[in-house]
Amino acid sequence: MTITRQDVVSVLGPVDDGTIAEIIMSGASLEELRExxxxxxxxxxxxxxxxxxxxxxxxxxxxxxxxDEEDVADLARGKPSAVC
Structure with a gap:
């Protein structure tokens, strides 16, 4: 079964559209995303x-x-992350 946008958001929370698209295009299942x-x-x-x-x-x-390390550094400085 193909993973949907809602599936991705249910596992990861708010994520940018590019990441969602890459995950869907990977062909992964919901179980694989959870793992x-x-x-x-x-x-x-x-x-x-x-x-x-x-x-x-x-x-x-x-x-x-x-x-990414850059995202973690941004979070430490109080900036929102682009992913997760």
């Missing part, structure tokens, strides 16, 4: 559970949804 989110924002917990490292598609999603 990517879990790896991006809670990887230690997943590793401690003994889960295997993410596959190629999930790794690509992680790259799309993880905040």
């Amino acid at each position: 990517a989110w879990a790896w991006a924002f809670g990887d230690e917990a997943l590793m401690n559970q003994g889960r295997p490292l993410p596959g190629t598609r999930i790794a690509a999603l992680i790259d799309l949804i993880e905040p």
Whole structure:
């Protein structure tokens, strides 16, 4: 089943349209997006559970949804992030 804009927003919250489009075009499922989110924002917990490292598609999603260092620096300065 194809992932929708609403699916992406339900997992990631407010995200820019470009990121949403890239995620949809990746062909990922909602389950894969949820797993990517879990790896991006809670990887230690997943590793401690003994889960295997993410596959190629999930790794690509992680790259799309993880905040860049620049975004993290902006948040620290009180500026809104462009992604997530």
